[in-house]
Amino acid sequence: MSSSGERDGAELLSDSEIGVIRRRARIIMLLDAAERVGIAPLNAARLHAFTYLADVLSPVWDLPPFDGKILKTEGGPHYPDIQQEIDRLVALGLVEVSNLRYLNRPNGGARLDCDYGLRLKSTHLSDILSALGASERGQPLDPRDKDVHAFLVDLAGALAILPNDQIERAATVDATYADTRIGDTNIVDFASWTGDAVKANLSVRAAQRFSAFLPRDSRLSPGEKLYLYASYLGKRINGR
Amino acid sequence: MIRLPIFTELTVSNYGLFPGVPKGTSLEWAFSSGLTLITGVNGLGKTTLLTILLRSLTGPFDLTSAGVPEQLEAVLPEAPVALNSQSIRFFAQRVADGAENTIASLTVQFGKQVVRIERRLDDLTLLSLRVNREEASLPTRRGEREALFQETICNLFGLGSFVDVLLILHHIVFFLENRPGALWDENAQRQILRALLLDKDLATQVAEYERKVNGADSRARNISTRAYNIHKELEAARHREALSPGVHAELEAEQRLLDADMERRQELERLLAQLDEDRKIARLEHEKSKLEREEAEKEVERIKYTALARLFPKMEDAARFVLLGILSNGKCLVCGAEASKRRDELEATLAAGFCPVCGAEPDKQDHVVAAHKVEEARLERARQRVEVARADEETARKRLNGLVEEYETAIKAIDDVRKAIEDRQSREKGLIAQLPQASSTVLDLERTLEITRRAQREAEAERASAAKELRSLFEKGQAVVIPQSERLSSSFGRHVRVLLAETARLVRIDTSAKLIQGKSDFSVPAFRPEMSAATRSGLARRMEPSDVSESQRELIDLAFRLALIDVATVGASSTLAMETPEASLDGLAMQRVGSALRAFAASRENRLVVTSNLTNAGMITAMFGGPTSKAAEIKRRRGQIINLLEIAAPNRAMERDGKAYADLLESVITGHQS
Numbered sequence: 027m028s029s030s031g032e033r034d035g036a037e038l039l040s041d042s043e044i045g046v047i048r049r050r051a052r053i054i055m056l057l058d059a060a061e062r063v064g065i066a067p068l069n070a071a072r073l074h075a076f077t078y079l080a081d082v083l084s085p086v087w088d089l090p091p092f093d094g095k096i097l098k099t100e101g102g103p104h105y106p107d108i109q110q111e112i113d114r115l116v117a118l119g120l121v122e123v124s125n126l127r128y129l130n131r132p133n134g135g136a137r138l139d140c141d142y143g144l145r146l147k148s149t150h151l152s153d154i155l156s157a158l159g160a161s162e163r164g165q166p167l168d169p170r171d172k173d174v175h176a177f178l179v180d181l182a183g184a185l186a187i188l189p190n191d192q193i194e195r196a197a198t199v200d201a202t203y204a205d206t207r208i209g210d211t212n213i214v215d216f217a218s219w220t221g222d223a224v225k226a227n228l229s230v231r232a233a234q235r236f237s238a239f240l241p242r243d244s245r246l247s248p249g250e251k252l253y254l255y256a257s258y259l260g261k262r263i264n265g266r
Numbered sequence: 267m268i269r270l271p272i273f274t275e276l277t278v279s280n281y282g283l284f285p286g287v288p289k290g291t292s293l294e295w296a297f298s299s300g301l302t303l304i305t306g307v308n309g310l311g312k313t314t315l316l317t318i319l320l321r322s323l324t325g326p327f328d329l330t331s332a333g334v335p336e337q338l339e340a341v342l343p344e345a346p347v348a349l350n351s352q353s354i355r356f357f358a359q360r361v362a363d364g365a366e367n368t369i370a371s372l373t374v375q376f377g378k379q380v381v382r383i384e385r386r387l388d389d390l391t392l393l394s395l396r397v398n399r400e401e402a403s404l405p406t407r408r409g410e411r412e413a414l415f416q417e418t419i420c421n422l423f424g425l426g427s428f429v430d431v432l433l434i435l436h437h438i439v440f441f442l443e444n445r446p447g448a449l450w451d452e453n454a455q456r457q458i459l460r461a462l463l464l465d466k467d468l469a470t471q472v473a474e475y476e477r478k479v480n481g482a483d484s485r486a487r488n489i490s491t492r493a494y495n496i497h498k499e500l501e502a503a504r505h506r507e508a509l510s511p512g513v514h515a516e517l518e519a520e521q522r523l524l525d526a527d528m529e530r531r532q533e534l535e536r537l538l539a540q541l542d543e544d545r546k547i548a549r550l551e552h553e554k555s556k557l558e559r560e561e562a563e564k565e566v567e568r569i570k571y572t573a574l575a576r577l578f579p580k581m582e583d584a585a586r587f588v589l590l591g592i593l594s595n596g597k598c599l600v601c602g603a604e605a606s607k608r609r610d611e612l613e614a615t616l617a618a619g620f621c622p623v624c625g626a627e628p629d630k631q632d633h634v635v636a637a638h639k640v641e642e643a644r645l646e647r648a649r650q651r652v653e654v655a656r657a658d659e660e661t662a663r664k665r666l667n668g669l670v671e672e673y674e675t676a677i678k679a680i681d682d683v684r685k686a687i688e689d690r691q692s693r694e695k696g697l698i699a700q701l702p703q704a705s706s707t708v709l710d711l712e713r714t715l716e717i718t719r720r721a722q723r724e725a726e727a728e729r730a731s732a733a734k735e736l737r738s739l740f741e742k743g744q745a746v747v748i749p750q751s752e753r754l755s756s757s758f759g760r761h762v763r764v765l766l767a768e769t770a771r772l773v774r775i776d777t778s779a780k781l782i783q784g785k786s787d788f789s790v791p792a793f794r795p796e797m798s799a800a801t802r803s804g805l806a807r808r809m810e811p812s813d814v815s816e817s818q819r820e821l822i823d824l825a826f827r828l829a830l831i832d833v834a835t836v837g838a839s840s841t842l843a844m845e846t847p848e849a850s851l852d853g854l855a856m857q858r859v860g861s862a863l864r865a866f867a868a869s870r871e872n873r874l875v876v877t878s879n880l881t882n883a884g885m886i887t888a889m890f891g892g893p894t895s896k897a898a899e900i901k902r903r904r905g906q907i908i909n910l911l912e913i914a915a916p917n918r919a920m921e922r923d924g925k926a927y928a929d930l931l932e933s934v935i936t937g938h939q940s
Contacts, residue, residue: 095549107556114599114602116584117584117598117599119584123584125583126583128565133561133769133804133805135558135560135562135651136561136564136565137560206748207791210773212773212775213550219545219549
């Protein structure tokens with residue numbers, strides 16, 4: 027926060043209101059990253075998969091995950107809190123929705139299946155992106171957001187090497203999510219209340235291990251690790 | 267591969283409780299595949315007969331000297347435990363002659379192998395053992411004889427030890443009245459999965475290292491208590507010899523406070539471990555409730571969406587989306603405000619066919635294809651589900667927040683007490699330094715304390731080394747159990763669907779074997795049921811037996827046992843011996859359970875041995891396959907009954923109401939009221 031006025035404003039918000047705004051900001055940054063690498067609009071399942079992979083792979087960029095846990099469910103990662111805010115962003119005219127339909131769930135109920143993209147016509151969007159460090163112009167409210175945005179673009183770019191329908195499958199074969207020690211309908215905790223986050227995050231450990239295959243003096247950049255990890259996920263999907 | 271016993275023949279001769287028909291003959295029974303029903307009123311010997319089957323296989327040994335406990339300890343005994351005299355004399359004390367000439371002979375099949383076991387019932391001595399028609403040459407000494415028997419049976423089961431045989435007999439094959447839980451007792455479940463799913467060498471090694479870790483922990487704790495007592499004694503000696511009363515008094519006060527702080531820290535650490543477990547469960551329930559709420563809400567949305575799409579096929583997705591928010595949840599997606607009033611208005615507008623966006627009348631609109639007709643009943647159900655799901659989510663959220671707060675408070679309290687301990691220890695050191703030089707008693711105690719502390723460190727090192735090995739064995743075990751979990755869950759699902767009215771499933775969790783007191787660092791897979799409930803949305807995880815009703819607890823456990831039989835024997839046959847399965851069931855549940863047991867009995871070469879005191883006739887009739895009037899079928903059913911009303915020595919109830927009980931049995935067989 028850069029001014030006392032903003033500080034005062036933040037103090038007026040409750041924890042849950044701050045949570046809502048954080049989630050909306052995260053969604054906008056994720057969709058912007060998808061837009062930049064040409065994989066937008068994102069199908070709902072793909073957006074949730076991207077959200078999860080961004081959380082679990084944050085430590086590769088030395089960033090804290092947005093959410094350090096997820097409920098492991100049949101069909102891959104899904105965040106009800108995030109979904110709620112995507113719906114609201116559609117209504118607020120910041121996100122565009124298309125190909126709307128509903129899918130059956132195994133225990134009754136339904137889930138939304140549609141494509142989401144930023145509504146670039148929105149007059150508010152550019153200011154928001156700029157405040158979030160997702161724009162070349164203007165200063166972000168929090169300088170660290172620039173790193174977060176760069177990481178998300180890098181990750182989206184890495185995932186873009188996969189055919190579109192494989193992004194959601196990538197999350198289900200991800201080393202942490204697919205850890206067989208954790209059965210369905212259990213929490214996968216890689217950075218929330220886990221005693222040893224390094225040990226619990228198998229994805230980051232796998233991404234870091236790629237360095238071992240290089241000559242002694244060479245190093246992999248975080249971005250290169252993400253690309254290598256994404257292609258590893260692609261291979262796992264295709265059974266190689 | 268594991269082989270479970272298939273009972274084929276039983277003979278009990280010269281037992282006063284079962285004089286037979288005509289009197290003085292033996293009780294002889296051939297278990298054909300399917301159901302064997304042991305009927306009789308209380309006191310006629312139903313339990314005794316099942317216990318004969320059990321004790322023929324266990325001999326005079328069990329998991330404890332009093333038999334199987336309701337809950338297992340963290341580790342199993344290294345070797346079978348000899349039964350105490352009361353347990354051994356179980357059969358003798360039921361008859362006047364002390365069963366001194368009573369012999370039980372049980373023939374059992376394990377896969378293609380057949381074994382016949384003959385025992386005296388007064389002291390369970392093994393008289394003969396025949397494997398595949400070949401008489402085993404039994405040693406004269408009783409202990410050696412039982413050892414040979416145990417080894418033979420162990421091999422027939424394909425298990426690593428006779429202790430595991432006892433475990434499986436009690437938790438899989440026999441479902442007797444005390445019903446030790448296979449699913450609900452976490453130690454029993456861990457041991458059963460180990461014994462049934464791991465290969466026998468690994469299973470034996472795991473059990474051995476569990477004992478090593480547990481034993482070393484117990485030694486380390488004992489020595490630590492001893493060290494603590496010596497330390498107290500040392501302080502007392504220093505106190506007696508203190509020449510500086512002021513320093514001494516201060517030291518004593520300081521030590522008292524230190525002791526209290528240490529105790530408080532231990533207490534807080536225990537509380538923290540419990541809170542950590544509770545908050546993790548609460549977090550899981552909260553996450554599940556959010557998902558359930560979303561799915562319920564989206565179902566309402568879907569119904570509304572379908573209606574909107576029919577009415578306004580050209581409406582933009584975004585506009586439809588905004589309307590859906592209000593129509594389905596009564597909340598405005600734009601500002602988040604409560605909008606149920608607006609929902610009612612919109613629904614009225616839509617019902618009349620007006621455009622919800624511009625208000626245009628039906629005849630001025632393009633593409634209006636049908637009137638707004640929403641399946642009201644379906645919608646109402648979906649809305650109710652949303653209401654329940656939201657209430658559940660709110661409850662789960664409050665519980666989670668409460669526990670998180672409690673956990674943080676406990677952490678802070680531990681931190682405070684830790685700092686207080688450090689301060690006190692440092693003050694104590696300072697005060698000790700001010701005391702005059704120690705006497706020989708004090709020096710002796712100091713030396714003893716040092717030696718004891720060294721022994722404590724050694725025991726701790728031994729514990730750590732055994733723990734390391736055990737962790738690696740558990741990892742190997744995990745790699746075997748996890749791939750089987752899907753089969754286990756799907757088999758459980760099949761059985762529980764028939765047994766329970768509620769929806770239930772089996773989920774695998776990662777839990778910790780509690781082998782070291784106060785620590786939970788042995789990760790092992792375990793299974794827990796999740797079940798629906800009338801007042802809750804989705805399937806809630808049931809961690810404790812008290813989370814379900816008594817009958818649900820038993821039926822879920824039964825489904826788990828049946829699933830374990832399916833998975834461990836890879837579809838081979840088995841015997842299930844159950845004592846009064848109808849005991850805790852209501853009328854409708856009895857029909858379901860009866861049908862489920864009938865399905866087990868009818869499958870492969872399975873044997874189902876069930877006792878009944880005829881109090882709940884419906885279930886027995888259901889096990890037979892429902893009411894019948896066909897003479898051939900009635901004859902077949904009679905042939906499946908060990909009728910203690912006829913065979914057993916009559917008691918008072920039989921003398922008085924024998925005819926009524928016989929009529930009752932008749933109506934159970936036919937399913938028609940007599």
